[in-house]
Amino acid sequence: MTRSALAGRLVGALVTLALVVVIVFGIAGALADPAVIALGGGAPVDEVARLRHAWGLDRPWQVRLGELAWGLLHLDLGLSRIQQAPVSALIGRALAPTLAYALPGILLALALALAGGLAAARRPGGPIDRLVNLSATLLLSTSSVIVVLAAHGLLARRLGLFPIIGWPLVGSDAAAAGLVVLPALTWALLQLGPDLRHFRALFVRELDAPYLDGLRSRGIAEARVLGHALRGASGPILARLAARLPHLVVGSLVIEQVFNIPGIGGLALTALRTGDLALVEGLALLLALVTIVGQLLLDLAAAALDPRLAAGGER
Amino acid sequence: MKLGRAGGAALALLGAFALVAAAAALGLVGADYHGFVAEPYAPPGPGLWLGADALGRDLGARVLQGTRVSLLVGVVASLLTLALGGLLGGLAGLRGGWVDRLVIALTDAVAAIPPLITLLGFCLVLGPGVSSVILAIALSQWTGICRSVRAEARRLRRADFVRAAEAMGAGWPHLLRVHLLPHLAPLLLTSAVLYFVHAIKVEALLAFFGQSSQELPSWGLLLAECGSELSRGIWWPLVGASAPLALLTLAAQVVADRLADPPGAR
Numbered sequence: 001m002t003r004s005a006l007a008g009r010l011v012g013a014l015v016t017l018a019l020v021v022v023i024v025f026g027i028a029g030a031l032a033d034p035a036v037i038a039l040g041g042g043a044p045v046d047e048v049a050r051l052r053h054a055w056g057l058d059r060p061w062q063v064r065l066g067e068l069a070w071g072l073l074h075l076d077l078g079l080s081r082i083q084q085a086p087v088s089a090l091i092g093r094a095l096a097p098t099l100a101y102a103l104p105g106i107l108l109a110l111a112l113a114l115a116g117g118l119a120a121a122r123r124p125g126g127p128i129d130r131l132v133n134l135s136a137t138l139l140l141s142t143s144s145v146i147v148v149l150a151a152h153g154l155l156a157r158r159l160g161l162f163p164i165i166g167w168p169l170v171g172s173d174a175a176a177a178g179l180v181v182l183p184a185l186t187w188a189l190l191q192l193g194p195d196l197r198h199f200r201a202l203f204v205r206e207l208d209a210p211y212l213d214g215l216r217s218r219g220i221a222e223a224r225v226l227g228h229a230l231r232g233a234s235g236p237i238l239a240r241l242a243a244r245l246p247h248l249v250v251g252s253l254v255i256e257q258v259f260n261i262p263g264i265g266g267l268a269l270t271a272l273r274t275g276d277l278a279l280v281e282g283l284a285l286l287l288a289l290v291t292i293v294g295q296l297l298l299d300l301a302a303a304a305l306d307p308r309l310a311a312g313g314e315r
Numbered sequence: 316m317k318l319g320r321a322g323g324a325a326l327a328l329l330g331a332f333a334l335v336a337a338a339a340a341l342g343l344v345g346a347d348y349h350g351f352v353a354e355p356y357a358p359p360g361p362g363l364w365l366g367a368d369a370l371g372r373d374l375g376a377r378v379l380q381g382t383r384v385s386l387l388v389g390v391v392a393s394l395l396t397l398a399l400g401g402l403l404g405g406l407a408g409l410r411g412g413w414v415d416r417l418v419i420a421l422t423d424a425v426a427a428i429p430p431l432i433t434l435l436g437f438c439l440v441l442g443p444g445v446s447s448v449i450l451a452i453a454l455s456q457w458t459g460i461c462r463s464v465r466a467e468a469r470r471l472r473r474a475d476f477v478r479a480a481e482a483m484g485a486g487w488p489h490l491l492r493v494h495l496l497p498h499l500a501p502l503l504l505t506s507a508v509l510y511f512v513h514a515i516k517v518e519a520l521l522a523f524f525g526q527s528s529q530e531l532p533s534w535g536l537l538l539a540e541c542g543s544e545l546s547r548g549i550w551w552p553l554v555g556a557s558a559p560l561a562l563l564t565l566a567a568q569v570v571a572d573r574l575a576d577p578p579g580a581r
Contacts, residue, residue, distance in 0.1 A: 012423075019424035032440040141512060141568035143519045145538050146557040153553065246429035253431060254523065265431070269524060272435045280436045288427040 009299065013292050020288040021072065024281050025065055033057070037275035038082065055081060077282035082274045087282035090267060097167045098251040098263030101180040105187030106248050109195055110241070112188065117199025118226060121207050132196055139193030148254040151186045166259030183259050187252055191244070198240055206233045234305040242298040246291050322573035325566040332563050336382040345379030348372065348532060356541075356549050366551040368541055377532040378555050384533040385563060388448055388518040393510035395453035397503060400460035405491045407461075408468020418461070426458040434517065438526040445528045448521050452514050460506050467502065468495055501574070508571035512564050519560055534560045 028034075035051040036043065052058050071078055077087035120132035139147075156162045162182035206229050215225045230237075249264060256265040264283070271279035318326060338344045353367040360366070365375035407418035425433075437451035471477055477494050485493075496503075521527050522535025534556045541552030 015420060016423045016427055019420055020427055023421075023424055024428070028436070028440065037439065137568060137572065138565070141565040142561050143516045143535075143557070143564065145519050145523045145535060146561060149538060149553060149557075246427075250429045250431050253435075254520065257524070268432060268435050272439050272524070272526075275439065277439065280432065280439060284428045284432045284436060287429045287432060288424075291427045291429070 006300075009296060013296050017289060017292055020292075021069060021285060022065075024284045025068060028277055028281055029061060029064075032277060034081070034275075034277040037277055072285065077286060078278050080271075080276055080279045080282075082271075082276040083279070087279055088286070090279065091264065091283065091286055094262060094264045094267040095249070097261050098249065098256070098265065101166060101183035101187055101255070101261065101263075102248050102251045104180070105184040106191060106244060108184065109188040109191035113192055113195035113199045114230075114237070116196050117201075117203050118230075120196075120200045121203035124204055129200070132200060136193050136196040136200070139189065140197065141193075144190050144252060144254050147189055148186055148252070148258050151182065151189070152258045156182055164259075166255070166261040167263075169260075183255050183261065186255055190252060190255075191247070195240070199237075202233055202236050203229065231305065235302045238298045238302045238305070242295045245294040245298075246287060249287055249290050317577055318570065318573045319577070321569055325569035325573075328562065328566040329570065332382055332386060332559075332566075335379060336386045339379045339383050345373075345376035348376040348380045356544070356552075359551055365555045368537070368552055369544075374537075374552060374555055377537060378534070378559060381532050381534040381537060381556070382559065382563075384445060384522070384528045384531050385515050385518060385560070388445060388452070388527075389511045389515040389567075392449045392452040392456075392514035392518075393507050395449065396456045396510050396514075397460055397507055399453055400457035401464050401499070401503065402491075403457065404461035404464030405468050405495055406487060408465040409472055409487045409490050409495070411469075411472070415465075418465070422458045422461050425455070428455075430455045434521065435526075438521060443526045443529060448518055448527050449514075451521075452517050456510065456513065460503075460510075463502060463506070464495075464499060467499055471495060471498060505571055505574045508567055508574060512567045512571065515560070515564055515567070 033048070033052070035048050035055060035057060039048060039051060049058075056064070068078065075088065077091070079085070080087050080090060083090060116132050120126075120129040123129060152164070156164045163179050166179050166183040168179065209229075209232065211232070212225055212229055215228060216222075250268070251261075251263050251265045253265040253269060255261065256263045257269065264287075268280065268283055270276070271283070335344065349372060351371045352373050353363055353371045355367065355369055355371045357363060357367040357371065363373060363375070365373075365378060368374045368377065403418050403422075407415040433455035434451045437454060438447055441447035441450060471494065474494075477490060480490060480494060518527055518533065519535035519538070522533035523539045525536065525539065527533045527535060537552060537556035538560075541549065541556075544552060
């Protein structure tokens, strides 16, 4: 990536981020009144007005948007009035439980999907390919609710192979390591369907490339040829990983609900149930920031891995 | 259009689901879905072919009625998503310039917010219900199809027949309808079926958290109500609600795959 391309990318990311702030603020301000949501639909008008004044919602929108932007510059996401705590602190506390199962899960799914996609793409239409296609279709078309309930109900509750919760209860000194195994496996299973398909299609294209025949004709071992194909496809693989980033930080609502994990998904659900608009806004902004920065970093990594991209060429 | 044997079977299955939904809406099947007719968790038996739920209601009737919610959300949400994304993408691609830059920026911004947060945010702001679910899906999912339609429109904008039409004074609504739409038909059809699958899965997810239909039973809600009873050996609620959900999404997925990659085309 050249210097000017990098600068363009940075400016683009900043613009996107600013637009996210405006969209979230605009939609939340246009469609809902936090005071009404907090008090319930049937609350008396003067009661709502009192709360709006106490929360500073009766000031002009320019002032409130400016306040939000000023806070964001200091990484301050405001205050959750329902939970009486700063939004950033609430999210920070929820990040570890989510990452504990989502990170191993996503890495496992990535490894399995890369291996499966490569094995399938070596002989398109062969038995391995058909098996991979069938399992990808089945996984892809099964609702996450079913997968999680079946895994939890059968493996953890019925057969007792795994603990039934995914994170130590408050005040318990049990280690988290054993608890996150089943949530991580389930999370990997949920990701595997689309990833398998994606990487199979990617490798079918990549393995057709003439440079691999060139390598084979010089007598390079097949395993090393596949290693070259893997590096040749590194750009799209990283792009896929970038597209998966939001899933990584949000995790799965169903897994967190069923396994009782106090993570980001659970936090979002709590916000939904208690009508905590500030928390939903904070989550949207912070997670958008993570997504945009992550994409930027992975773009840079792709350019470093693939000299064709670094030279400003197209793939 | 050739779908092959599996595609044909899947299409027939989709038709059967539509028939069940229509019959349930007319009250021909599963009419008594809210009456307390049996003991809680009565097992399947004569007269009660799928047993009863936690409150002793006829589970079979509730599952049949759930077809209506899933199909309604699937069809309306996918069409709305396509219309929104297609219009914005077509407009951006054909007009270019600042319209294009604005749409691209908007797409990037909406796509940066995790869809689950957008979905929950809309449900919180609009309140639970089928229409909120449909709106939430459309407003959070349009970015994908918008990008594909925009790319196609940009490619077509340089085609001779489009430039000839423009030279004769055709505006972008005309270009969109007469020149872009026929070219996009295969892409739009495949995307419609994929969005249909996605919308049904999202509906089940939101219903699991009580955000979907408040009057009719939805499969996601049935799963939430009795999904945790499996350990006590009560398997019929889980199987009864998940089998049709899995079958419907599988059938639609197979149809979408066959549309995107017809058998014999390779």
